[in-house]
Amino acid sequence: MHELFHQWFGDYVTAESWSNLTVNESFANFSETIWAEHKYGKDEADAHNYADMQSYLRSQGASTKNLVRFYYADKEDVFDAVTYQKGGRILNMLRNYLGDAAFYKGLNIYLKTNAFKNGEAQQLRLAFEEASGQDLNWYFNQWYYGAGHPILNISYKWDEATKTETAYLKQTQDGQTFKLPMAIDIYQGGKKVRHKEWMNDKVDSISYQLTGKPDLVNVDADKILLTKKTDNKTIDEFSFQYFNAPNYLDRYEAIEAAASDQTRPQAQKILIAALKDKYYGLRIKTIRALNLTKDDVRNAAQPILISLAQTDNNTLVKAAAITALGKLKASGNMALFTQSISSESYAVQGAALNAIAQLDPAKALSLAKGLEKDNKGALTAAIMTLYTTNGNDAEWPFVYHAFTEAGIQEKFNSLKNFADMTAKVNKPEYAQQGIEELKNAGIKFKVYGAAPFIVTQLEGIKTSRTTMKDDASAKAADDAIKAVNDAK
Secondary structure, three states: OHHHHOOOEOOOEEEOOHHHOHHHHHHHHHHHHHHHHHHHOHHHHHHHHHHHHHHHHHOOOHHHOEOOOOOOOOHHHHOOOHHHHHHHHHHHHHHHHHOHHHHHHHHHHHHHHOOOEEEOHHHHHHHHHHHHOOOOHHHHHHHOOOEOOOEEEEEEEEEOOOOEEEEEEEEOOOOOOOOEEEEEEEEEOOEEEEEEEEEOOOEEEEEEEOOOOOOEEEEOOOOOOOOEEEEOOOHHHHHHHHHHOOOHHHHHHHHHHHHOOOOOHHHHHHHHHHOOOOOHHHHHHHHHHOOOOOHHHHHHHHHHHHHHHHHOOOHHHHHHHHHHHHHHOOHHHHHHHHHHOOOOOHHHHHHHHHHHHHHOHHHHHHHHHOOOOOOOHHHHHHHHHHHHHHOOHHHHHHHHHHHHHOOHHHHHHHHHHHHHHHHHOOOHHHHHHHHHHHHHHHHHOHHHOOHHHHHHHHHHHHHHHHHOOOHHHHHHHHHHHHHHHHOO
C-alpha cells in the first residue's frame, strides 16, 4: 500500500523539494494505517500506528528535527523516522482532530489543486483549512515546522468533600509547549461521558463536578496523541480500562501495567482475560508477558495456553503459546508439541521444535532431519539453534548453508551459535568454512559496529581449534582476526 499511495502523493503531486518530502513519504506511511484499518480493523491499524510512534521515539536524534527541514547535510538525511513514522502519526492525529469528512475533503482539494505540479506543506495546510473552515497554523507550526514531541505526565485526584475529580497534566519536555486537543472520557455509574478539552500550557489541570468517584478518567481517550506518556492510574483503574475502554491502546496500557507486578489479583485478572483478547497481537503480548514462575499465574494460564496452542485462529498466537508452554519443561505437554510439528505454519513448527528440544534433544534432532527440505523463518531458526547447540558434523552442511543464505538480521541472531559450532566440529574443513564466513561477516558488518564481537568469537574458535590440535584452522582464525581488524 505504501508504494501504491505514491501514485497520488509523489507522482500526481510531487514534493516541491527534499525539505518538503513529508508530502510524499508521510502520506505513504499514513496509508499503511488506513489500509490496515480498512482490511483488518481498527485494532490492527492502531497497533501499526503505535508501533510507528515507538519507532520514532526510539530513533536517536529524531526529537531535534523538524518535519519540514530546510537545512540538512544530505538529502538522504531527510529519509528518516521523522519524515516516515512521525509524519504518518501527525497525519492520523489531524484526521482525528478534523474528522474523516473534512480530512479527506482536504486531501481531495490538495491533490486537485496541485495536480501534476509540486506540493509543499503550506499548500496542504491551505487545503485542510478550506475543507474544515479552521485556522490550522497552530497545528502546522508545532508539528510540521517545530521539532520534538510532548512528554506527558498525567495524575488524578478525587476530592470527596467537594465531589470533584481533577486530572493534572504536565509536559516535561525541553523546547516548545505543545497545544493538545484531546478527548477525556469519564466512566461513572455504568455510563461514559466524553469531554473535549485542550491542553494549552506545559502545566494544566481539568476538574469535573461529579456525583461520586469515577471508575475511570481516560485522558486522550482516542489514544491518538503523539507523546511519550506516563499515566498514573491505579491497577484497579487499569483493570476497569481493560474491560470497558474500547481502543487497542486502552487494553495495551492495562496489560503493560498488569505485567509490571503480577502479584496483584487485579493484575492477574487482566492478564488471564487478555489471553483471550479479540486482537491477536494483544494475545501474543500477554503470553510473552506472563510470569509463569508464579504458581497462581501459571495455574490459571496453563489451561488457556494449551487451548490457544491447539485452537487459536492465528498461527503466531499458537506459536507464542507453545513457546510459553515449552519453557515450563512439562513432559505432559510433549504430545501437544509433537502434534504441532505437523502444522502447516513454520512459526508453529519452529516453536514446537524448540519446546521438544528442551524436553528431549535427541527426539528433536530426529524430527529436525525430516524438516530440512522445507523450512523458512522461525522453523529455520529453530533448526539452526538445535543443530548448533546439540549437533555436530552431520548437521554442519545444513547450518553452513542456512547461515550463508541468511539475511543481515538472521545472521546477527545466529552468529554466536554459528561460531560455537564452528569451534567444535570435528572436520577441519568445516571449521575453516565457518571461519571464512565469520571473517566475511566481520568485514561486511564492520560499519555497524559488529567487528569487536566477531573478533571475540574468532578468538574463541582459535583457542578451541588449538586445543583440538587443528593448527590449520587455528591459523585460519588468526588470519581472519587480522583481516577483520585491518578492514576499512
